[in-house]
Amino acid sequence: MTKPIFPTCLLLLGLSLTGDATAQQVHLDGYLIASTACAATKKKDRDNPGRIHLEPGRRYEVVGRNTTPGTHYRIRVPGVPVTELRWVAMTCGAFAPAASAAGPTSTAASDAPGEGLAPDGIELMLAASWEPAFCRSGAGQDRPECRAQTPERFDATHFALHGLWPDDLDDQAIFPCYCDQGAPASCAESHPSDAQIALSNEVRERLAVAMPGMQSGLHRHEWTKHGTCYEDDKIGPDAGADADEYFAESLAVLEALNASAVRRLFVDHLGEELTRAQIEAAFDEAFGPGAGERVLIRCANIGRERVITELWIGLAGDIDEPADLAALIQAAPPATTWNHAGSCTGGRVVRVEE
Structure with a gap:
């Protein structure tokens, strides 16, 4: 579904599709x-x-x-x-x-009302990018967001939003995707992106800072592929989400990550090597023991060096604003159950040069 540094989905950003879907149940x-x-x-x-x-x-x-x-x-x-x-x-x-149902029951019936997935049944993956590494790559160096990157820009010293992906973290296939085009599709498929997304000015302005890939249309791709499936398995008034809610809650978890010891670790080691053990220890410090076991570290080879490109973080539960990222991480299963590509042992934290 993704390439080592930045999602292969970006190859599709020039394509368009009309329509805006909100999952309804x-x-x-x-x-x-x-x-x-x-x-x-x-x-x-x-x-x-x-x-x-x-x-x-x-x-x-x-x-x-x-x-x-x-x-x-x-x-x-x-x-x-x-x-x-x-x-x-x-x-x-x-x-x-209910008034007319008859026949043997599968087991003792539950008296609890049907409210959709329990909080720990809603599973997601936060993909947080280290943008300087992407911009150093052949895939990113000519993109407008990379040509304009400076050491003072937000994403030079903060994690950037790649996406928030609804996913079943109990297996190793990312699913579902493209939920506004009939039955959910495999995330390995490639569909064109929505041409327009309705966002409030407040969310759009925040997203432009935290997701520099907006300049290349990443937000349209992420909404079409992943956002249309967000909260799709919930029942009741909270079922489904429009693009504004999806990105607002994506930003909430990203902001919690950037306010943590994990981001400080990366900033303190700009231009230096970080190991998996150091990153996992920072997660444990920030979000509780075992949090580091729920993270995949993504790396890529650029030239002759290995650099850290992304963190994939397992989450489970409803996202509030502000987000309780510790609770969301702790509720998710360990990465060994959803390890799609393997966690690298470490790499260099790319610094944006003057």
Whole structure:
């Protein structure tokens, strides 16, 4: 999904697509009477912790559907691993409103209202870039944001926003992506970016500082590929997000990272080498013991030296403003469960020269 220094997705930034999507979901109160042994998945079209399937003839509590008229029901399967809230295709059975539902239940029914994913079931990856390294690369050096980079600019001494990616951190495939174009697609696919994104002036101004790639259209790509899936698995009034909410909450977690000992470690070692152990120790200091185990360090070879390009940080839970980044990191599984490309052992922190 990404190249070592900056996302391969940037190759698509010149393309355009009309439309602006906000994920919408509908609360339901009733039961699904299963007719077939469909897979009950954590995401709409894949990922099935425990390999759970419906039992034909059983009824399952329904807490919502993905949209109107909808393609999937959100059901509760008590006692299954990772999350009891699962998605099944609407063709897997017949829906019965709560007052008329009948038949044997899959297990004891829960009295809790269906409110979508529990906080620790919402999983994300924050991709925080060290922009000077990207701008030193062949892929970045001719981009407008890199030609204009100076030692005084924000991203010379702070982490920049690459993206905030909805992801199931219980496996090694980033999913879902492109949720406004029918069923969610594989993140390995390449789709054109939205031509326009509606952002408030306040969010746009903050984003222009923290995401210098806006000058090349990175924000349009990130919204199309990842933002359209943000909070897509939630049910109720908080389901889904528009671009303003998506980027505001992305900025909230990035700002917490930049206010931490992790950013200070990088600034204190500009032009010098940092090891994985040093970076993980800074995460533990800033966000609690074990936080460093939930981070992937991304590096690339530029010329004959190895440089640190990005940090991929696992998160789980709802993001508030300001963000409790420590709680979000601690709730995520260790990186060994979602290690897509491997963590490098360390590299140089690129300094922006005069």
